[in-house]
Amino acid sequence: MTLRRKALTLRWLTLLVLFGLVEALPRAGLVRPATLEPASVILGRLMEIIVTGSIPSPYFARTGSPALASHVSATLGSILLSYAGAVVVGTAGGVLLWRVPLLARILQPYLVVYYALPLFALYPLFILLFGAGFLPIVLLGFCFAIVVVMVNTALGLRRVDEEVYPKVGRSLGLGPAQMYLSIYLPAAAPYVFSGWKLGFVYSTISVVASEFLISVRGLGHVIDRSYRNFETANMYAAILLVIAGVLVANAMLTRLERRLYRRRG
Amino acid sequence: MREKPRRVRLGQAAVLLGLLAAWEGLSRKAGGLFLPGPGAAVSTVADGVQVGWLLPHLATTVVELGWAYVWAVAIGLSLGFGLGTRPVLREAYEDLLLNLYAVPKVTLFPLFLASFKLGMASKIAFGAFHGLFPVAIYTWTAIRTTNPVHLKVARSLKLSSWETFWRVLFPAVLPGIVTGLRLGFNLTLLGVVLGEMFASRAGLGFLLMSFAGAFDARRIVAVIVVLFVMALGANGMLLALERRIRRGPEGYLQVS
Amino acid sequence: MAIIEIRGLRKVYRPDTGAPPVEALRDVSLSVEAGEFLAIVGPSGCGKSTLLEIVGGLQAPTSGEVVVLGEPVRGPRADVGIVFQEDSTFPWLTTLDNVKFGLRARGVPAAEQEERARQVIQLVGLRGFERHYPRELSGGMRQRVAIARTLVLRPKILLMDEPFGALDAQTRLLLGNELLRIWQEIGATILFVTHDLIEALRLADRVVLMTRRPGRIKRTVETAAPRPRDERLMASTEMARLANLLWEELREEVGEEGQG
Numbered sequence: 001m002t003l004r005r006k007a008l009t010l011r012w013l014t015l016l017v018l019f020g021l022v023e024a025l026p027r028a029g030l031v032r033p034a035t036l037e038p039a040s041v042i043l044g045r046l047m048e049i050i051v052t053g054s055i056p057s058p059y060f061a062r063t064g065s066p067a068l069a070s071h072v073s074a075t076l077g078s079i080l081l082s083y084a085g086a087v088v089v090g091t092a093g094g095v096l097l098w099r100v101p102l103l104a105r106i107l108q109p110y111l112v113v114y115y116a117l118p119l120f121a122l123y124p125l126f127i128l129l130f131g132a133g134f135l136p137i138v139l140l141g142f143c144f145a146i147v148v149v150m151v152n153t154a155l156g157l158r159r160v161d162e163e164v165y166p167k168v169g170r171s172l173g174l175g176p177a178q179m180y181l182s183i184y185l186p187a188a189a190p191y192v193f194s195g196w197k198l199g200f201v202y203s204t205i206s207v208v209a210s211e212f213l214i215s216v217r218g219l220g221h222v223i224d225r226s227y228r229n230f231e232t233a234n235m236y237a238a239i240l241l242v243i244a245g246v247l248v249a250n251a252m253l254t255r256l257e258r259r260l261y262r263r264r265g
Numbered sequence: 266m267r268e269k270p271r272r273v274r275l276g277q278a279a280v281l282l283g284l285l286a287a288w289e290g291l292s293r294k295a296g297g298l299f300l301p302g303p304g305a306a307v308s309t310v311a312d313g314v315q316v317g318w319l320l321p322h323l324a325t326t327v328v329e330l331g332w333a334y335v336w337a338v339a340i341g342l343s344l345g346f347g348l349g350t351r352p353v354l355r356e357a358y359e360d361l362l363l364n365l366y367a368v369p370k371v372t373l374f375p376l377f378l379a380s381f382k383l384g385m386a387s388k389i390a391f392g393a394f395h396g397l398f399p400v401a402i403y404t405w406t407a408i409r410t411t412n413p414v415h416l417k418v419a420r421s422l423k424l425s426s427w428e429t430f431w432r433v434l435f436p437a438v439l440p441g442i443v444t445g446l447r448l449g450f451n452l453t454l455l456g457v458v459l460g461e462m463f464a465s466r467a468g469l470g471f472l473l474m475s476f477a478g479a480f481d482a483r484r485i486v487a488v489i490v491v492l493f494v495m496a497l498g499a500n501g502m503l504l505a506l507e508r509r510i511r512r513g514p515e516g517y518l519q520v521s
Numbered sequence: 522m523a524i525i526e527i528r529g530l531r532k533v534y535r536p537d538t539g540a541p542p543v544e545a546l547r548d549v550s551l552s553v554e555a556g557e558f559l560a561i562v563g564p565s566g567c568g569k570s571t572l573l574e575i576v577g578g579l580q581a582p583t584s585g586e587v588v589v590l591g592e593p594v595r596g597p598r599a600d601v602g603i604v605f606q607e608d609s610t611f612p613w614l615t616t617l618d619n620v621k622f623g624l625r626a627r628g629v630p631a632a633e634q635e636e637r638a639r640q641v642i643q644l645v646g647l648r649g650f651e652r653h654y655p656r657e658l659s660g661g662m663r664q665r666v667a668i669a670r671t672l673v674l675r676p677k678i679l680l681m682d683e684p685f686g687a688l689d690a691q692t693r694l695l696l697g698n699e700l701l702r703i704w705q706e707i708g709a710t711i712l713f714v715t716h717d718l719i720e721a722l723r724l725a726d727r728v729v730l731m732t733r734r735p736g737r738i739k740r741t742v743e744t745a746a747p748r749p750r751d752e753r754l755m756a757s758t759e760m761a762r763l764a765n766l767l768w769e770e771l772r773e774e775v776g777e778e779g780q781g
Contacts (some may be wrong), residue, residue, distance in 0.1 A: 007356030014357070033377035105269075106276035111754070116451045116500040118458045121470075121489045124477035128485065129300060158547040164609040170579055172623040173596075182626070186613045201367045208369040213462055213474075220372070224463075227375045239372045250367050263613045 037233045038262055046237040055222065055238075059229045065217060075207060075242075076215040078134055082141025083203040090146045094153025096159075096193070114147045123210055137210040137218075144206040145187060145199040152195025153188075160187040190260035197253040204246055301483045303458055309487035318472075318484075323491065328455065329385050333392030336454045341397035341449055345404025345442070355405065358453030366398045366455040371459060388460035388468070402443025407438040440511045447503040454496060523676065525553035525576060526712050530585035532571055545571045547735035549585070555677075558704060558711045560721035562767070563731030563739075564775045569714045570606075570682050570734070576712065577603045577680045590677065599627070602671035606683040610655040610666045616642065617651040620669045627674075629709055641673040644703060661692035666700075672703070678710045686716065693717075697724055701750065718767050723750060730767055733774040740770050 001009075005198025022039040025031045030080050037045075049055055060066040097104040121141065126136035160166065160183075169183040219242050226235035285303050292302035301309065313319030336347055344362070348355040381387035415437060419429040461470025469488050476485045530549040535542045545568040553559050561569045574580045575587060578597040583615045585666050589601060610619050620638040622746050629637075642651060645665040660743075664684055671679065685693040697720060721728045722744055730740040742763050767781055 003352055003356060007353050009352065010357040011361065036376075102272065102276070105273050106280060109277065110280060112504070113497060113500050115448075116454075116496045117493050118455050118496060120455060120459055120462065121473055121492050124462075124473045125482070125485050125489060127477055128480060128482050146493050164605050164607045165611065167579060167603075167605060168609045168611075171597050172576060172626055173599055174626050178626050181612075182622070186611070205369040205371070209371040209459060212371050214477075220369075223372055223375070227378075228440070235375060239375075242372050243368050247364055250364065 030137050034230050037236060040074055040224060041233055042236040045233040049234070049237055049241075055234055057226065057229070057231050059225055059231070060222075071217055071219050071222050075211060075219040076133075078137045078141060078207045078211075078218065079200075079203050081134075082138045083145060083200055085142045085148050086145035086199050089142075090149025090195070090199060091153050091192065093146070094192070095152040095157065097150065097154040098157040101219075111147060111151055119143055119206075120209065121164055123213060127214055132214055132216065137207055137215060140210055141203045141206040145202040148202055149195045149199040152198065153248075156188045156191025156195070156262055157184060159191060160184055163187065181232060183226065187264065190257065190264055193257050193260050197250075197257055200253060201246075201250065204249075207244060299482055301486045302328075305483055306486045306490045309483045310490060313484070313487055319487075319491070322468050322472050325385070326461065326469040327495075329388045329392060329457050329468065332385075333389045333457050334396060334450055336389065336393035337396030337449050337453045338400055338446065340393065341400025341445070342404055342442075344397065344401035345445070348401070349405035349408030349438075351383065355409075359405070362398070362401065366402065369404070370395060370456070371463075374463060377460070383464060383466070385467075388457050388465060391460040392457035395456030396449040399444045399448035399452060400442075402455065403441050403448070404438070406489075407441025407445075408434075410441075411437045429514045440507075443503075443507045443510050446508055447500065447507060450499060450503060454499075458492065522630045523552040524555040524557075524590060525551070525712070526586070526588040527551040527572075527576070528586040528588075530575065530587060531581045531583045532568065532574070532580070544735040546575075546582075547737055548733075549736065549738055551729065553710060553712065553740060555710055556708055557727065558701075558725045560713045560715060560725035560728045561731065562715055562718055562721045562728060562771070563736060564733045564771065565716070566734050567774070568732055568734060568736030572731075573603075573682050573712060573714050577601055579603070583587050600677040601675065602673055602674060602676035602679050604664075604667050604679070604681045604684045606686045608655070608660065608663050608667070608687065610658075610670075612655050615652050615654055615703065616647060616658070616666050616669075619655070619666050620673050622670060623674050637673050638669075641669045644672065644706065645669045646699060653758045659692075660688050661696055664688065664696065668700075670699065670701075672707065675707075676709060678712065681711065681713045683714055683716065686719075693720065700724065701748070705748070718764060718771065722763055722767070728763075728767065730770055733776075739774070740767070742767065 022036065022042075024038075026033060026036050026038045026041075045056075049068055053070060054060075054066040057066065065071070097107065107220065122143070123136060123140050126139055130136050130139070165183050165187050169179050173258075174183065207218070208220040211218035212224045215221045219238055222238045223235055223242070226232070226238060227256055289302040289304075292300045292305070310319065348359060348362075373394075377387045377391045377394070381390050411434065415433050416429070419433045424432070457468075458470040458473075461468035462474050463470075465471040469492055472488050476482075476488065508514055528550050530546055531544075532546040533542050534545045547570075549572060560608065561572065563569050571580065571665065575582050576589065576594065577593050578601070611622065614622065617635075617638055620642055621634045623639065624634045628642065639651065642648060645668055647662060647665050647669065650658065650662065655666065658666070664687075668684070685696050688696065700711075702725060713721070713725060718728075722742075726744060728742050729738055730742075732739045744760070744763065746757075746760065
C-alpha cells in the first residue's frame with residue numbers, strides 16, 4: 001500500500017474510532033448524559049437547530065433569544081467587526097513598520113512579547129469600563145488580531161525588498177504609485193494574506209472565548225448557557241456548529257492563500 | 266550580538282515611558298475609581314500580598330501552569346517527533362492537528378470540565394491542550410526541514426546512531442523546538458487563565474472574574490499587572506535561551 | 522565622445538547597524554565607446570555589480586563622476602536597460618505581459634505595446650511562448666524574457682550583471698551566442714559583467730579586469746577578434762595568450778586571501 005493510502009486509512013480509522021466512542025460510550029451508560037450525548041443525538045439536534053432555526057431550550061425561550069440567527073449574527077458580527085479593524089489598522093501599521101525601519105527596530109521587542117501576555121485578562125477590565133455588550137468583545141478581538149497582521153505585513157514587504165523585483169521596477173523608472181501597485185502588491189500579496197488569515201483565526205478565537213465568558217448573545221454564549229443548564233445535546237451541537245464554521249472559513253482562506261503563493265511561483 | 270545603537274534604545278525606553286504615561290493619563294480622565302493608574306495598581310498588588318488575597322491564588326495559577334506546561338511539552342514533543350520522523354503519521358494527522366489548532370479550543374472546555382471535574386486537573390489539562398500545539402508543530406517542522414545532506418555527511422563519516430542524533434540532528438532541530446517551547450508556554454498560560462476565568466474557585470483567572478462581579482477595578486488591574494509581569498518574566502528567560510541557541514540574525518524572533 | 526565616462530569613481534558602504542564601513546570601489550576610471558561590447562571580470566566581491574548599478578543609476582557613488590550619454594547619472598534612465606543575474610521575471614505575469622511591463626508603465630498605447638513586445642519576443646527566440654508563465658519556462662528562457670523586457674524599451678546601453686550566472690554551462694554558451702546575434706541586430710552598447718573569463722573574451726571587444734575589494738581597474742585587454750565569433754575561436758593562440766594573461770592577473774587578486 002502506498003504511503004498516501006496508508007495515511008488516509010489511518011486517518012479515517014482514527015476518526016471512525018472517535019466517532020464510535022462518542023456514540024457508544026454514552027449509550028452504554030459508561031458516560032453520564034450530562035457529560036456526553038451519543039454522536040447521533042448530537043448530530044440530530046444540530047440538524048434540528050439548523051432546520052428550525054431555533055434552539056430547543058426552556059432557558060433560551062424564557063430569555064427571548066431562541067433564534068439561531070440572532071446568535072450567529074452576533075458572533076459573526078463581532079468577528080467581522082474586530083477583524084476588519086485589525087486588517088485595516090494592522091496592514092497600515094505593517095506598511096509603516098516597513099517604511100520606517102527605525103520604528104520597526106524600536107518596536108521589535110514589544111511586538112515579540114505581545115502575544116506572551118494573556119490578553120484575555122483584559123476582558124473583565126473592558127467589561128467594567130464599557131459594560132457587558134459588544135464593545136468589549138470587538139475590542140478584545142481587535143487587540144488579539146492586530147499584531148499578527150501587522151508583523152506579517154511588515155515581514156512580507158521586507159522579504160520582497162530582498163528580492164530582485166523592486167530593483168527591476170526602479171531600473172524601469174517606475175514611479176512610487178506604480179511600484180506599489182505593480183510590484184509590491186503582487187509580490188507581497190501571499191505573505192500579507194497569510195497575516196490576514198491568521199488575523200481571522202485570532203479574531204474568531206477571541207470572540208468565541210469572550211462570548212463564552214460573559215455575554216448576552218452569540219454562539220459562545222449559547223455553548224456556555226447550554227453547559228450551565230445541563231442541556232448537553234444543545235451544547236455539543238453548538239460546539240460542532242462553531243467548529244464546522246471555523247473549519248470551512250479556514251479552508252476557504254487557505255485555498256485563497258495557496259492560490260496567491262502559486263501565482264508567485 | 267550587534268550592539269543596539271543609542272537611538273533604538275532611547276526609542277524603546279520612550280515607548281515604555283509613553284505607554285505608562287498614557288495609562289496614567291487615561292486613569293485620570295476616567296476617574297481613579299474606574300481605571301486605576303500604574304501607581305495605584307502597584308500599591309494594590311502590595312496590599313494584596315500583605316492582606317493575603319493575592320498569594321494563594323497566584324500559587325494556584327503557578328502550580329497549574331507548571332503542570333500544564335510539563336504535559337504540553339511532553340505531549341507536544343512526542344507528537345512532534347512522531348509526526349516528524351514517521352511520514353505516515355504526518356500524512357495522516359498533520360492536517361487534522363493544524364485545523365484543530367485554528368479552532369477556538371475554548372469551545373471544548375466543557376469536555377475537560379466534565380472529564381476532570383472542577384479541581385485543578387481540568388485547568389491543567391486545558392492549559393496543556395492549548396500549549397501542546399505549538400510545541401508539536403514547531404518540532405515536526407524542524408525535523409522535516411533538516412537538510413538531508415547532513416545525514417548523508419554523517420553516514421559518510423561513519424557516525425554511530427547516537428552520534429548522528431546528538432551531533433547532527435539534535436543541533437539542527439533544537440532552534441525550532443525552542444521557539445515552539447516558548448510559544449507553547451504562552452498558549453499554556455492563556456489556556457490556564459481562561460480555564461480559571463470560566464470555571465474555577467481559585468487562581469488568578471478566578472480572581473479576575475470575581476472582582477469583575479464586585480466592580481472592583483483596582484484589584485482587577487492589580488491581577489492583570491501580576492499576570493503580565495509573570496508572562497514577561499517567563500518570556501524573557503525563554504527568549505534569552507532561544508537567543509543563546511540560535512545565535513543567528515534577528516529575523517528569528519517569531520511572534521506567534 | 523564616449524557614451525559612458527567614469528572618472529575616479531569611489532563607493533563606500535556605511536551600514537547603519539554600526540558595522541564598519543566597506544569600500545567597494547576605489548578610483549575606478551573607464552571610458553566606453555558607443556556600440557562597444559565591454560566585459561568586466563574580477564574576483565567575487567570586487568564591486569563589479571556595484572559598478573554596474575551605479576552606472577545604471579540604482580546606486581549613488583560616494584565620489585567621482587559618472588557621465589552617461591553626456592549627462593551625469595542621477596537615477597535610472599529610460600535609454601539604459603539593466604538585466605539582473607537572478608531570475609527577475611515577474612512570476613504573476615505571462616511572458617507577453619512581462620515584456621510589456623515597462624512599456625505599460627510608460628503609457629505606451631496598447632496596440633503599440635502588443636506589436637513591439639511580440640517583435641522582441643521573436644528576436645530573443647521565444648515565439649510561441651507568449652502566454653506561458655515563468656514557472657513553465659526553463660531558466661534560460663526566463664533570462665530571455667528578462668532580456669526581452671529590457672530590449673523592448675530600445676535602450677542605447679544595456680547593462681548586464683552576470684545574466685547567465687545562474688544557468689548551466691550549455692545554456693550559457695547558447696545564450697552568449699544569442700546575445701551576440703541580438704547585439705548585432707540592435708547595435709546597442711553592452712556592459713557585461715561576468716566571473717567567467719573565457720565567456721568575457723569570447724563575447725566582448727574589450728575585457729576589463731578588476732582587482733579584489735576595494736575594486737580598481739587592474740588591466741584592460743582588447744580581444745580584437747573578427748566577428749561573427751564561434752567556439753573554435755577560443756582555441757586560437759591569440760585568445761589563449763589573452764586568457765592566460767588575465768588568469769595570471771586574476772590569480773594575483775584571488776591568491777593572497779584565497780577568496781573568490
